[in-house]
Amino acid sequence: MANRLANATSPYLLQHAGNPVDWWPWSQEAFEEARRRDVPVLISVGYAACHWCHVMAHESFEDEAVAASVNEKFVAIKVDREERPDVDAVYMTATQAMTGQGGWPMTVFATPDGDPFFCGTYFPRANFSRLLDSVAEAWRDQREAILDQGAKVVKAIGGAQLVGGPTAPISAELLDAAATQLAKDHDEQWGGFGGAPKFPPHMNLLFLLRHHQRTGSPEDLEIVRHTTEQMARGGIYDQLAGGFARYAVDQTWTVPHFEKMLYDNALLLRAYTQLWRLTGDALARRVADETATFLLRDLATPAGGLASALDADTDGTEGLTYSWTPAQLIQALGEDDGTWAADLFAVTTAGTFEHGTSVLALARDIDEATPDLVSRWQEIRSRLYSVRTQRPQPQRDDKVVASWNGLAITALAEHATLLDSAPSGAAAVELARVLAERHIVDGRLRRVSRDGVVGEPAGVLEDYGAVAEAFCAVHQLTGEGRWLTLAGQLLDVALDHFGTGEGGFYDTADDAERLVTRPADPTDNATPSGLSAICAGLVAYSALTGETRYREAADAALATVGPLIGSHGRFAGYSATVAEAVLAGPYEIAIVTEDPQDPLIAAAHRHAPPGTVIVTGRPGQDGIPLLADRPLINGSGAAYVCRGFVCDRPATTVDELTASLTAR
Incomplete structure (x- = not known):
């Protein structure tokens, strides 16, 4: 037996290609092997920049004894959640249904037909070893109960989708209710919503900016201004190189989980750009410019397209690249500048992170400072950045994801137009060309490419929506009709192959690989849902062409998430953002x-x-x-x-x- 990941295109799968575990990629052949051997399937789902995925890999999947147990008792399948969001969605729903929570790494035990019967997330080595024995024993001695459990889980996760549920046409009252709920959840001291861990609420910020425009609400604007300022001054924002980390582990945005994701930074670029448009805020402009620079400098790939992420770890250690001590600042800058930088960036002897180190955060407002102070700050940043580049750097997940590049294209096009950025405009057009020429194959979207080679996984609904919206943005940027034509072709595929027949959309096409259930998640999570993304594309395309059937499709789809917008606006931020456009006209x-x-x-x-x-x-x-x-x-x-x-x-x-x- 042998590990079968060596020829994978996914960087995450390649990280596991040297494991002693006999990994299979997601494939029907793997399930056929489980049937032949009459053993259950272990499905392990994660992504390349995931810290705890690395920890579990090191503790368990690189361990010869654990690997031998896995190989003897299971067929093991490794899945990149970013490459196969459809597979991830099905088993994440099962994990949440069975445990009340979810996350990555995700660990699922399933029947040879793919029905999940036991789910979890990260397991320490000792617990995981015992779990392998227990599941194998239950499969041998309690087979009927396991099969019954799997069937019940599949039925439950199928019923969890909001297909055919209640609807509510978009109205001012629904959107006002969403804004009111966000205001109640707002952290008035530190910004954002809720407590730790704290994620950048980019889609909610975009919604509140649009809601403010429609209603004139000063509270909406202040929530956005306060949240964006607190994030930009916190450790979640890279004070030297620009770009935001995935989330902060604390309520104050001080200590990040260090991975940097393309989708977060694309959506935050839009939020800061739009905030500047409405207010002229100096911090918003600076952060928008720096975030655009980060995208183009650190995520651009040699073959074209933007990479997915920078890893959370460097040489197996979180924060190794980014954290500092006062002594390190003095060593890099000299006594006077080092002491000054420690004060400005809140670097203390006690440390804000681990082992007496600190993550750089701005201790005071710099954007309204005197010219001399700003000049000194800029020089200090440049010198520290040069020193930091000599440190070990985090790995990069260099696969190009269609939907995330679509989000970046739209953000860069807005940045180019509103802030007169020629590099952003040129990048938006070039990224659109890459998607059009590489990711559209026989009229259908492929989700990923790497090193200039397109992968096999089919595009899901969010890919069609985000790329169609991006092509509409590039049409407006350039005045070239081909982008509008391409957007219409993608939207036609979505309407023909993803619709539920009841106004909503499934996340996978009707001719895609059949999973144990067909996912249709309408909630906006880390990225816009497929439904909200496709609605954004439909609304923009209809407005640009005057073809009303696309607008009618968007109206019907938004009505299926109307109840969600009105009652749980935090989980429908992009849908609410699109709904504001609909209510405005657009x-x-x-x-x-x-x-x-x-x-x-x-x-x-x-x-x-x-x-x-x-x-x-x-x-x-x-x-x-x-x-x-x-x-x-x-x-x-x-x-x-x-x-x-x-x-x-x-x-x-x-x-x-x-x-x-x-x-x-």
Whole structure:
């Protein structure tokens, strides 16, 4: 017998290719082998940047005795949750149903038909060894009870999906209720929602910004401003290189779980960019610029596309790259600058992290400081960053995930437009090209690629939605019609192959690999759900083309999560964000001009209501439906403002356009 992961494209699977465990990748052949041997299946799910996945691998899967027990009693399957979110969703639902919680690594014991009968997460070596013996013994002596348990779990997780459940059309009352609940959950001292561990609430922030625009609520804006400031000054934000860690282990954002995920940083880039658009806040602009720089510098792959993540560990140790002592700062900077930096970055002799080390956090506001102080701070950052680059660096999961790159494209396109960033604009277009040329195969999306080679796993609903929304964003950025055409093709596939028949969507296509149940999770978690992502694409595409069937599909799908938005808004942040666009219209703005620097363009972007689509071009420019039959006015530029396909009189001055967009 032999480990079968050596030819995997997933970096996570390759991390386990040298284990003495006889791993199989997820495949029907593995289940057939379990049937042939008449043994249960061990399904281990994780991802490359996961700290506790590494710990369990080191303790158990690299141990010869544990591996021998696994190989003797089970068929072992290793799954990258980022590569196969459909498999992860099914077994995570089972794990949560059986244990009341979930997480990674996820450890599932299943029948040779894939029915889960015992689930858990991380197990220390001794516990895991005993568990292997107990499960094998139960399979031998209590087979009927195990099969019955598996059947019941499959039935339960199938019923947990909100397919065919109650609906509620999107309304101002539903969205107001979601905003009210978020305000109640807001941590007034440290920002964010709830206690430790604390995750960046990017989708909730995007929703509150749009809700503020619609209602004028000062509380919404203050929650976003306060939360973004606290995160940006905390250790969860990399004070030297930019970019946010996955979450903070404490309530104060001080100590991060050090992995950096593409999806978090893409969504946070949008949040800080949009906050700057509405307020002109200096910190928001700085963090948006630095986050965009982080994405393009640290996650860009040689073959094109952005990598998924930076690992939580360096050489098996959390925080090795990022933590400092006062003595290390003095060694790097000299006595005066080192002492000054320790005070500024809250580095103490006691330490805020482990073994007397500290994670850098800003102890005071720097964005409104004097020019001399800002200059010194920038110089100190640069010198410390140079020193840090000489330390061991975390590994990078360099697979390119379609949906996460889609989120990044949309964020970079917004950053390029609103903050006049040429690098972000060029990157958005290039990333879109990579997805279009590499990830679309025979008209269907593939989820991952690595080293320029596309993988086999089919795209799931979130891939179609996020990439379609991204192509709509690039269409607006460039004025090129091919991006709109591609977006429409992806949305057509989603409508044809992912619909439930009752307004909602499944996460997998009707012709995808059949799992023990077909996942359809409408909740927004670490990333937008497939349903909210596809709705974002449908709403944008409908507004850009005037084709109402896509809007009708979005309305029907959002109604299926209406009750969730109204009662549990924290878990429907992106759905609520899209719903604000729907409630606003969304606005469609076509700026007809011969001047690419026409001041109407900047005014439209600065004052656009939630979810507005904006296109700019010459009269009748090919590939831009919103420009059709819209002439210049008296030879000058004009902004045609429509809402829900009903148009106002063309605006020819900035004042006219601003008044049209800001009137409530």
